[in-house]
Amino acid sequence: MSALKQVHFPKTPEEAARLLARGDGVRCLAGGASLVAMMNLDLVDPDELVSLAEVAELKGIASLPDGGLRIGAMTRHRELETEARLAGPFAVLREAAGKVANPPVRNMGTIGGVVALADPAADYPSALVAADAVIELASERGRRRVPAREFFVGLYATALAPAEIVSAILLPPAAAGVGLYDKLARVAGDHAIVSVALAVTRRPRGDLGVGLAIGGCGLTPVHRAEADVLLAAGALGDAAARRAGELLAAAADPLNDVRASADYRRLAIPRMVTRAVARAREELGRLG
Amino acid sequence: MSVRQTLVLRVNDAEREVRPALHDTLLTVLRDELQLTGAKRGCNHGVCGACTVLVDGRPVRACLTLAHTCRGAAITTIEGVTGIADRLRSAFEDANAVQCGFCTSAMVLVAAALVAERPGASIEEIRTGLSGNLCRCTGYRKIVDAVCAVAQGTGR
Numbered sequence: 506m507s508a509l510k511q512v513h514f515p516k517t518p519e520e521a522a523r524l525l526a527r528g529d530g531v532r533c534l535a536g537g538a539s540l541v542a543m544m545n546l547d548l549v550d551p552d553e554l555v556s557l558a559e560v561a562e563l564k565g566i567a568s569l570p571d572g573g574l575r576i577g578a579m580t581r582h583r584e585l586e587t588e589a590r591l592a593g594p595f596a597v598l599r600e601a602a603g604k605v606a607n608p609p610v611r612n613m614g615t616i617g618g619v620v621a622l623a624d625p626a627a628d629y630p631s632a633l634v635a636a637d638a639v640i641e642l643a644s645e646r647g648r649r650r651v652p653a654r655e656f657f658v659g660l661y662a663t664a665l666a667p668a669e670i671v672s673a674i675l676l677p678p679a680a681a682g683v684g685l686y687d688k689l690a691r692v693a694g695d696h697a698i699v700s701v702a703l704a705v706t707r708r709p710r711g712d713l714g715v716g717l718a719i720g721g722c723g724l725t726p727v728h729r730a731e732a733d734v735l736l737a738a739g740a741l742g743d744a745a746a747r748r749a750g751e752l753l754a755a756a757a758d759p760l761n762d763v764r765a766s767a768d769y770r771r772l773a774i775p776r777m778v779t780r781a782v783a784r785a786r787e788e789l790g791r792l793g
Numbered sequence: 794m795s796v797r798q799t800l801v802l803r804v805n806d807a808e809r810e811v812r813p814a815l816h817d818t819l820l821t822v823l824r825d826e827l828q829l830t831g832a833k834r835g836c837n838h839g840v841c842g843a844c845t846v847l848v849d850g851r852p853v854r855a856c857l858t859l860a861h862t863c864r865g866a867a868i869t870t871i872e873g874v875t876g877i878a879d880r881l882r883s884a885f886e887d888a889n890a891v892q893c894g895f896c897t898s899a900m901v902l903v904a905a906a907l908v909a910e911r912p913g914a915s916i917e918e919i920r921t922g923l924s925g926n927l928c929r930c931t932g933y934r935k936i937v938d939a940v941c942a943v944a945q946g947t948g949r
């Protein structure tokens with residue numbers, strides 16, 4: 506027997522946040538791809554749901570005056586995987602979107618839902634950390650911004666406060682560069698065993714800015730500024746890639762689970778990093 | 794007691810009044826209230842694809858969609874298909890792409906949406922498009938053959 510007594514359809518993020526404040530048993534509903542699955546399995550039994558489907562502000566991708574992008578929380582994986590403005594280093598997010606689940610689930614699931622759920626095996630968290638994206642949150646008290654690198658704090662745990670929603674993902678103006686996302690999984694459509702997200706920016710003076718993060722290998726995306734600096738200073742060379750990969754493998758705290766053992770993951774990290782860096786180097790070369 | 798509310802759904806171009814519980818999924822309503830049993834319940838958590846129907850022309854999991862969030866949407870099930878999907882249905886027969894049939898209605902709907910979006914879709918695009926739907930009988934090859942036959946006829 507379900508406890509569900511009411512489903513709300515607010516029109517603004519603030520109204521949604523106000524409804525969430527009604528109590529602990531009130532949850533917001535985005536694409537439902539995870540929440541309804543959990544309800545069907547009797548893992549959660551909300552008293553009330555706040556559907557975000559009719560909040561116009563959360564839909565779509567807008568270009569900002571400074572050249573950056575504002576991705577509404579209700580943007581589906583499907584829209585992101587075909588978004589031409591996710592170019593240069595931000596192609597990391599486009600490639601990640603195309604590797605989430607399978608086509609029908611990509612028609613349902615939203616970026617806000619993934620970010621809020623913070624499943625350690627999900628595809629966006631590492632991509633957003635690599636791209637140095639910013640998460641915008643909305644509550645009755647107003648808006649605040651948290652860098653993706655600080656947002657994911659633990660297993661299914663984020664910087665979201667009670668009665669606060671993810672309203673948008675913000676990307677800075679795109680610079681020249683390359684972004685890529687590589688996912689090792691048992692079969693297409695499964696969650697990652699290990700994933701590598703890499704965003705490389707070529708700065709006007711010719712030096713590189715690098716963001717490298719690993720997914721599926723700990724409670725939160727694995728990122729070390731030291732590894733980014735190594736790769737930039739080593740011009741994405743093989744030696745730098747090997748050292749960065751070893752550094753991240755040592756920093757990772759992978760689980761033993763049904764997909765793979767922790768040891769297997771630790772072995773796979775440096776190999777996948779080397780492969781991703783080689784591809785980035787090649788693509789950057791082709792940019793001229 | 795589960796809370797039930799009246800809801801008007803637009804299914805296969807007809808308005809249908811139903812009275813599902815708030816937590817009932819679209820799959821439950823289609824199968825148990827509207828007796829549209831083409832959509833199957835396999836896993837009930839998004840993995841197998843047997844429940845897939847079209848909502849506003851796009852394939853989604855009926856088992857992960859709460860019925861009350863479908864107000865205003867156009868729902869298409871295998872019982873209401875016309876055009877490409879109907880041609881696909883014959884092509885599945887011709888290619889012997891149906892064994893037990895549990896996966897078939899969803900396969901046809903997913904393929905129809907794919908061919909409508911990408912006329913002349915390549916075999917790779919077809920394989921990727923169908924990758925979220927499991928078939929335990931055919932080994933997929935005949936299904937892909939059937940979809941290819943129809944996709945090629947649509948040209949690019």
Ligand SMILES: Cc1cc2nc3c(=O)[nH]c(=O)nc-3n(C[C@H](O)[C@H](O)[C@H](O)COP(=O)(O)OP(=O)(O)OC[C@H]3O[C@@H](n4cnc5c(N)ncnc54)[C@H](O)[C@@H]3O)c2cc1C
Nearest residue numbers: 535536537538539540606614615617618621627628671839
């Ligand atoms: C078969 C299957 C395979 C999958 N494979 C993958 C995969 O390979 N990689 C991957 O990354 N994901 C995968 N997923 C998960 C998928 O990406 C989901 O879409 C996603 O986790 C949840 O997004 P949603 O929009 O459906 O959110 P919902 O299921 O509606 O909500 C998820 C949670 O987030 C909360 N929430 C939703 N939106 C917000 C918001 N804006 N602000 C605050 N809280 C919010 C909800 O209250 C709920 O707790 C898979 C799912 C399925 C069913």
Ligand code: FES
Nearest residue numbers: 835836837842856
């Ligand atoms: S029953 Fe919906 S995906 Fe299996």
Ligand code: FES
Nearest residue numbers: 892896928929930
């Ligand atoms: S024909 Fe039996 S599952 Fe596909």
